Amino acid sequence: MSEDRKLAVLRAIVEDYVATQEPVGSKALVDRHQLGVSPATVRNDMAALEEEGLIAQPHTSAGRIPTDKGYRLFVDRLSQVKPLSAAERRAIATLLEGAIDLDDVVQRSVRLLAQLTRQVAIVQYPVLSRSSVRHVEVVPLTAARVLLVLILSTGRVEQRVVELPASLDDEQVADLRTRLNRAVVGERLADAAATLVLLPDEVDPDHRPSVSLLVASLVEAMSDHRADERVVVGGTANLARFGDSFDVAIRPMLEALEEHVVLLKLLGEASSAVTVRIGHEGPVQELASTSVVSAGYGPSDQALASLGIVGPTRMDYPGSMAAVRAVARYVSRILDEG
Amino acid sequence: MSEDRKLAVLRAIVEDYVATQEPVGSKALVDRHQLGVSPATVRNDMAALEEEGLIAQPHTSAGRIPTDKGYRLFVDRLSQVKPLSAAERRAIATLLEGAIDLDDVVQRSVRLLAQLTRQVAIVQYPVLSRSSVRHVEVVPLTAARVLLVLILSTGRVEQRVVELPASLDDEQVADLRTRLNRAVVGERLADAAATLVLLPDEVDPDHRPSVSLLVASLVEAMSDHRADERVVVGGTANLARFGDSFDVAIRPMLEALEEHVVLLKLLGEASSAVTVRIGHEGPVQELASTSVVSAGYGPSDQALASLGIVGPTRMDYPGSMAAVRAVARYVSRILDEG
DNA sequence: CACTGGCACTCGCTCGTTCAGAGTGCCAAT
DNA sequence: ATTGGCACTCTGAACGAGCGAGTGCCAGTG
Numbered sequence: 001m002s003e004d005r006k007l008a009v010l011r012a013i014v015e016d017y018v019a020t021q022e023p024v025g026s027k028a029l030v031d032r033h034q035l036g037v038s039p040a041t042v043r044n045d046m047a048a049l050e051e052e053g054l055i056a057q058p059h060t061s062a063g064r065i066p067t068d069k070g071y072r073l074f075v076d077r078l079s080q081v082k083p084l085s086a087a088e089r090r091a092i093a094t095l096l097e098g099a100i101d102l103d104d105v106v107q108r109s110v111r112l113l114a115q116l117t118r119q120v121a122i123v124q125y126p127v128l129s130r131s132s133v134r135h136v137e138v139v140p141l142t143a144a145r146v147l148l149v150l151i152l153s154t155g156r157v158e159q160r161v162v163e164l165p166a167s168l169d170d171e172q173v174a175d176l177r178t179r180l181n182r183a184v185v186g187e188r189l190a191d192a193a194a195t196l197v198l199l200p201d202e203v204d205p206d207h208r209p210s211v212s213l214l215v216a217s218l219v220e221a222m223s224d225h226r227a228d229e230r231v232v233v234g235g236t237a238n239l240a241r242f243g244d245s246f247d248v249a250i251r252p253m254l255e256a257l258e259e260h261v262v263l264l265k266l267l268g269e270a271s272s273a274v275t276v277r278i279g280h281e282g283p284v285q286e287l288a289s290t291s292v293v294s295a296g297y298g299p300s301d302q303a304l305a306s307l308g309i310v311g312p313t314r315m316d317y318p319g320s321m322a323a324v325r326a327v328a329r330y331v332s333r334i335l336d337e338g
Numbered sequence: 339m340s341e342d343r344k345l346a347v348l349r350a351i352v353e354d355y356v357a358t359q360e361p362v363g364s365k366a367l368v369d370r371h372q373l374g375v376s377p378a379t380v381r382n383d384m385a386a387l388e389e390e391g392l393i394a395q396p397h398t399s400a401g402r403i404p405t406d407k408g409y410r411l412f413v414d415r416l417s418q419v420k421p422l423s424a425a426e427r428r429a430i431a432t433l434l435e436g437a438i439d440l441d442d443v444v445q446r447s448v449r450l451l452a453q454l455t456r457q458v459a460i461v462q463y464p465v466l467s468r469s470s471v472r473h474v475e476v477v478p479l480t481a482a483r484v485l486l487v488l489i490l491s492t493g494r495v496e497q498r499v500v501e502l503p504a505s506l507d508d509e510q511v512a513d514l515r516t517r518l519n520r521a522v523v524g525e526r527l528a529d530a531a532a533t534l535v536l537l538p539d540e541v542d543p544d545h546r547p548s549v550s551l552l553v554a555s556l557v558e559a560m561s562d563h564r565a566d567e568r569v570v571v572g573g574t575a576n577l578a579r580f581g582d583s584f585d586v587a588i589r590p591m592l593e594a595l596e597e598h599v600v601l602l603k604l605l606g607e608a609s610s611a612v613t614v615r616i617g618h619e620g621p622v623q624e625l626a627s628t629s630v631v632s633a634g635y636g637p638s639d640q641a642l643a644s645l646g647i648v649g650p651t652r653m654d655y656p657g658s659m660a661a662v663r664a665v666a667r668y669v670s671r672i673l674d675e676g
Numbered sequence: 677c678a679c680t681g682g683c684a685c686t687c688g689c690t691c692g693t694t695c696a697g698a699g700t701g702c703c704a705a706t
Numbered sequence: 707a708t709t710g711g712c713a714c715t716c717t718g719a720a721c722g723a724g725c726g727a728g729t730g731c732c733a734g735t736g
Contacts, residue, residue, distance in 0.1 A: 002707090023699090025698065025699050025700085026699075026700080027698080027699075028698095028699095037708075037709090038708070038709055038710075039699095039709095039710095040708075040709055040710070040711090041707085041708055041709070043699090043700070043701075044701095044707090044708085046700090047700090047701080057699090057700085059715095059716065059717070060699090060700075060715055060716060060717095061698070061699050061700055061714085061715045061716045061717075062698080062699065062700090062716075062717075063698085063699070063700095101497075134479070135477060135479055135485070137475060137477040137485070137487070139473065139475045139487070141472070141473055141489075147473070147475070147489065149475070149477065149485075149487055149497075151477075151479075151485065157495075157497055159439075159487075159495055234596065235596070236574065236592050236595065236596060237589065237592040237593040237595075237596055239592065240588055240589035240592055250578050250588075251575065251578035254574050254575040254577065254578055255575040257574065257575075258572065258573070258574060258575055340678090361728090363727065363728050363729085364728075364729080365727080365728075366727095366728095375679070375680085376679070376680050376681075377680090377681095377728095378679075378680055378681070378682090379678080379679055379680070381728090381729070381730075382678095382679085382730095384729090385729090385730080395728090395729085396688095397686095397687065397688070398686055398687060398688095398728090398729075399685085399686050399687050399688075399727070399728050399729055400687080400688075400727080400728065400729090401727080401728070401729095
């Protein structure tokens with residue numbers, strides 16, 4: 001029994017099962033693939049594969065389906081990322097280049113991923129703490145009320161309204177604006193806080209309470225992890241496609257998709273390579289029958305956040321990986337330019 | 339045959355059917371409700387109700403279920419809005435008061451509505467064109483690049499980065515900031531554009547191209563209907579609850595929930611009263627078996643936008659209406675304060 | 677005249693049974 | 707090592723019977 005052919009059989013099983021959604025038998029296999037051997041031989045190979053835990057039969061006398069372990073082997077050794085068609089790549093490029101701001105980029109990416117893979121897509125907003133400050137703006141609203149605007153290198157904008165204990169005139173506000181920007185522009189958020197706390201000491205003691213308050217508010221905006229946890233989901237309608245052919249329960253999926261914390265766990269740590277999590281390998285019990293394909297993205301190849309897709313373990317891995325990788329790259333490029 | 343009792347029977351049918359999800363027969367009715375008559379009598383009433391098109395039987399020799407027309411009558415004449423429990427009202431108040439900005443208010447409202455009604459909730463962002471300008475800020479980023487920040491009375495913040503044909507120094511920016519604010523603060527968005535177009539004529543001819551560009555960008559931000567169409571959806575997991583008990587197809591629901599344009603159609607024109615759309619009364623063919631309960635909200639009782647819930651026609655209308663009304667009121671109050 | 681009890685009738689649903697088909701494992705042969 | 711053949715297993719579809727919920731109608735009663 002040839003080891004190579006055994007793996008060829010596994011690959012064929014995965015491909016057929018993904019395509020048809022039905023357990024695949026020995027006869028069907030030799031019909032659809034040019035294996036050059038008889039069904040009986042394939043049966044022997046199958047028995048061996050089952051022995052190794054790579055495939056299983058739902059019940060006696062049914063075809064075989066791949067196990068999670070089988071998919072893992074397939075992804076690691078038997079498949080290569082399927083290149084996208086020229087049309088698809090053009091579609092990605094034009095769609096993403098039409099985006100007008102960060103929100104829009106994220107929005108469009110989700111749609112794109114969902115359409116390309118026909119799965120549920122998830123895109124995380126760039127993580128705050130690793131980006132740097134591009135500009136800080138102080139806007140007087142009334143005498144004792146100012147708006148702080150924090151603009152980050154990723155294009156993200158955070159704003160806070162602050163009530164001051166004492167009023168500031170325009171000149172003082174302008175001075176403050178200069179000082180703040182001198183202190184933090186170009187700094188990474190994680191470091192900026194340290195520089196900021198020294199600022200109140202520099203100014204006229206009369207205004208120290210106001211400045212302290214402003215600084216506190218700014219630091220708070222910088223470490224706002226609520227914003228870090230923002231993710232956008234799209235393509236939920238695709239759930240229905242494989243939803244009724246059950247096996248994958250839609251209920252827990254829908255619930256997970258509402259819990260952004262869970263989604264972040266699913267996406268995992270951002271790393272620029274494409275990551276595949278199959279079935280039980282994932283961190284969420286309820287989603288043991290789903291897989292996640294994700295990749296990090298961010299300007300200049302530092303992975304600021306992740307995006308990816310979630311679908312049943314029986315998915316088209318090569319295709320999904322290609323789509324995820326392509327979108328991640330394009331989004332990274334856009335962020336580089338912006 | 340008493341007309342009153344006939345309506346009581348209809349009410350009982352609606353209530354039972356909503357509770358059990360199963361066609362209700364004459365026997366079950368007299369058991370569960372104190373109608374003071376025998377099943378046979380109820381059967382006669384039922385025959386009459388069916389004659390009038392208010393109820394129907396799925397097939398001969400099954401119980402009755404209300405028709406859309408039956409629900410309509412129930413909502414209009416047989417039910418009163420069920421008051422929320424004190425605990426529920428407290429939950430609404432505390433949750434919404436903890437919100438820190440407009441995004442957060444919208445986010446929390448959706449969750450709240452979904453939890454209270456156990457249906458899918460939809461909240462529309464306040465419509466731009468009817469709100470007014472609170473402040474405009476011009477932030478120099480580099481010599482020939484500025485950030486425009488537009489702050490609206492609803493708390494919404496829009497920003498645009500503009501590349502200028504010529505560079506402006508700080509003094510000129512400050513002057514521009516003053517002029518812009520003088521021109522539009524307090525104006526409604528619809529009117530502000532008219533005032534703005536005159537602005538370029540006021541300034542030094544050298545900077546006229548830059549100012550024109552800024553004004554154009556601002557006008558564009560003000561009339562950004564993309565932002566108008568923003569809606570947030572929550573509680574999708576609730577779909578699964580009644581999803582498998584068929585009759586309501588989840589597929590078109592999920593699809594509709596992704597199409598924000600469709601959702602806006604569903605919510606309809608914002609009016610401060612609670613509106614109920616039952617089944618086919620709605621504007622979307624595919625959702626003929628779902629109902630929408632919605633209400634407008636906005637500061638000082640002008641309805642800026644709508645929020646509501648979507649669910650199967652067999653829903654708890656009094657409860658849903660109460661929840662929608664309560665949330666709409668609380669959100670309005672929050673906007674009033676902010 | 678409104679209501680009631682009784683009764684025959686209609687279906688949809690559930691359950692058991694049967695049957696065909698797909699697929700397997702094993703064995704003897706090449 | 708591979709193959710054809712064969713007996714065996716098991717699922718899923720098809721069928722039919724019987725049950726039960728529910729109805730409509732009718733004759734009887736206050």
